[in-house]
Amino acid sequence: NQRAIRIASFNFHEKWGILALLNPLRPDAWPLVTWFWRLDPGGLVLNGDLERKIRRLEWAVRDRDQGELGPRRDEWVTLQGLRQLRDRIVFSADTLVTLDAFIVVTSTPDALDADVALLQARWESLGIHAVPLTWEQARMLQRMWTGQMPGDSADRPRWWRWLMGPADAWWNPRVVPTERVGQVVWPGWGHVTDDPAKGIYVGHTPQNQPVFVDFFQDVNGLAANLLVVGATGNGKSFWLKTLTQGWLAQDWGVVILDVDGEYRALCDAVGGTWIDISDQQAGTVPNPFALPARTGHGPTDAMRMPTMLRTASTVLRLLGSWDAVTDAAVQQAILQAWAARGVTLEHPESWVQDADPPTMADVWAALEAAPDAAAQDARARLWTYWRGADQQILAHATGNWPVMPGSLVVWHLGNIATQGAWGTTTLPPATAARYWLVMQTTWAWLRVRKMQNRWTVVLADEGQRLLAQSVLGPALVDLATTIRKWNGVLAVATNEPHALWDTPAGQGMWNAAPIKAFLRVESQQVRATAEALHMPQRVATALQALPPQHVLLRMRDGFQDAWTQVRAIVPPEEEAWYRTRARRTS
Ligand SMILES: Nc1ncnc2c1ncn2[C@@H]1O[C@H](COP(=O)(O)OP(=O)(O)OP(=O)(O)O)[C@@H](O)[C@H]1O
Ligand SMILES: [Mg+2]
Structure with missing residues (x-):
């Protein structure tokens, strides 16, 4: 029961001339490894081999765990992959596929x-048979697999046999579930998720x-929020726009x-x-008197009108001093x-x-028509926002x-100046009311979509400015914990790493985001960031050397951090659509 992986070796002098691409993650000139792989449906029976392999790796990992350097990442990854493979075979009779891989070492x-x-020795130790190809074989193979030469998969066995000659007699491709292909075979830092289609x-x-990256679920069964940290100008927004395209x-x-309006293009x-x-x-601002849509969830739908009334009174409260009597008078007017x-x-x-909901003018008219003192008092309080200087907010x-x-x-949202720590900037009442309506409307959409x-x-770029605001800051932290259970993901970007450990809001965001992305941070901040966030040494080193536009991505891989x-x-x-930079006025 052999497994084979073809390893092709190239001399970079001859054709590739890509010394510059030598794996930059290793200081000691580790080779560049590129791999091509294909999957075919297949089957696998659990045998003693797999069990032995797992046990051997468990020993290796435990052994190194005691040492100064800890377990080796590649062994860990392989071990996780094999365990998952075993569990799937034993417990869920999962569909398995056949993997053919072709590796180029430069x-x-x-x-x-x-x-x-x-590399060959490492794979052999895992039971993967590796065979160096001749230069011609490898060239040919690569051109077929990268589509430069015809040879679709139906045809594969024929050209493969032709290419490999009699050595093919023992070719028996390695069999792994699609989901773990990347982790099982990839020998370095790379992480090819599960099913790229998802x-x-x-x-x-x-x-x-x-x-x-699969945002649907992390290890706890919740969707995976995303936190993006990086100094200004290093590509946070550009990267988030790339992700936006992917999500859509x-x-x-x-x-x-x-x-800043930078997502317009x-x-x-x-x-x-x-x-x-x-x-x-x-x-146009959302109408506080509009009814939320039916969700199909009985208890939620029974509250649609009361929910509208609550939103309306919160908005009016944000606009000025308020009390229960005034509140009741306004609610009466809304109902009328x-x-x-x-x-x-x-x-x-x-x-x-979708019946045309009443506007503020209608509610005002209802207040005017009401004989009681409370209604007249409410009218007086609302005057500033209806007839006065701030009338536009409600108009x-x-x-x-x-x-x-x-x-x-x-x-x-508009460029609002913020000062101070997260959650501390008090907004002008009219702005607070608008932002509140934005959040309520978004929640209503989420409820229906759930x-x-x-x-x-929900993507909050420029998080350092949103989180500093008295309305949006707490609302986003609140959203962070709930949205993950509601078929959703909150993605927040910030250029202030300090806030992540200095403020409760920052800590809340950190804890609620299983996927973290770092772009370059200012050099004097690297150490503080690495320490406060408990980055493994290797990751801290990579952060130190991170070129602009690169993203150091931390995901959960089982119970492990995968970087x-x-x-x-x-x-x-x-x-061209992504390049629009933010224009600052604050
Ligand atoms: N992957 C990329 N490929 C090509 N160009 C990029 C890439 N990432 C970033 N850029 C370029 O870098 C510029 C700055 O990136 P971006 O606006 O995303 O930075 P930012 O981290 O959001 O900064 P700020 O914190 O000031 O908002 C982009 O306008 C774009 O021109
Ligand atoms: Mg930006």
Whole structure:
């Protein structure tokens, strides 16, 4: 029961001339390893071999665990992969596939043979049979596998036999489940997830491997929030735009909180909905008196009208001093305005979400018509926001989006100056009210989409500015813990690593985000970041040397941290939509 992996060795002098690409993650000129692989449906029976292999690796890992350097990453990864493989075979009779792999090793001429021998030995020790190919065989194989030469998979056995000659007699490809292919075979730092069809493209490794991340679930069965940290100008937004494309391509909904309007080009390019609430003189703000959509969840739907009333009174409270008596008077006025449309609290069957909801003018009129003192008092309090200088906030509150309009929505929030720690900047009342309505509307969409079993990302770029605000800061931290149970992911980017450990909001975000992404941070911050966030030495070293636009990505792999370095590669025409930089006014 042999397993075979073909290892092809190349001399970089002859054809490849890519010394510059030698694996930069290793200081000691470790070879560049590229691998090509194919999967075919297949089968596997658990045998003693696999058990022995697992036990051998367990010993190796335990042994090194005692040592100073700890267990070797590649052995850990392999061990996890084999255990999963075993568990799947034993416990879930999973569908398995056959993997053929073809590895190209590039190294300096003097080290090439030794490098190949070392890799070969490592794989042999795992029971993977590795056979060096001749230069011609390897060239041919690579051209077929990279599509430069015809030879589709139906044809494969024939060309393979032709290529390999009689040696093929013992060829028996390694068999692993798709999900673990990457971890089982990949010998270095790379992490090729599970099923690329399910994952979101996040970039290529320095070894030129595409990396896909599965945001659906982490080890606890919750969706995986994402936290992005990096100094300004190093590519956070660019990377998030790449991910946005990936999410949309996988039928996720994406809701973006855009401070500076830098997502406009992308939004237009993909036909998203742009909602500009930044302008006090124009634009449209969600109507606080609109009814949330039906979700199909009985208890939630029974609260639709009360939920609207609560939102409305929160908005009015944010606008000024408030008390229970005034609140009740305004609620009466809202109900009267709705009743004029045939919708009443007592008759849920009359709650039509897309019936033209009352506007502030209608509620004002209802207050004016009410004889009691409380209504007149409420009117006086509301005057500033209705007739006074701030009237615009309510005049534009007419937007009615009971369900998410399309798969991409960008809320253009506007560039609000922030000072101080996260959650401390008090907003002007009118802005606070607008932001509150944005969050309530987003929650309503999430509620509906959850019941439809559809996935949604809420993306908060410029997190250091959003989290500092009295309304959005707490709302985002709150969202971080809930959205993961609601078919959703919160993605937050910040250029202030300190806030992650200095503030409760930062710690909350950190804890609720299983996937972390680091871009370059300022050199004087590297050490503090590495220490405060308990980065393994190897990762800290990589962070220190991280080139701009590269992302050091931390995922959960079983109970392990899996670190990968990637850089997003996008087609030039898409790049044009991503390049819009933020324009600062604060
Ligand atoms: N993967 C990439 N490929 C090509 N260009 C990139 C890539 N990543 C970043 N860039 C370039 O770098 C510029 C700055 O990146 P970006 O705006 O994403 O930085 P940022 O980290 O969001 O900064 P800030 O904190 O100031 O918002 C982009 O406009 C783009 O031109
Ligand atoms: Mg940015």
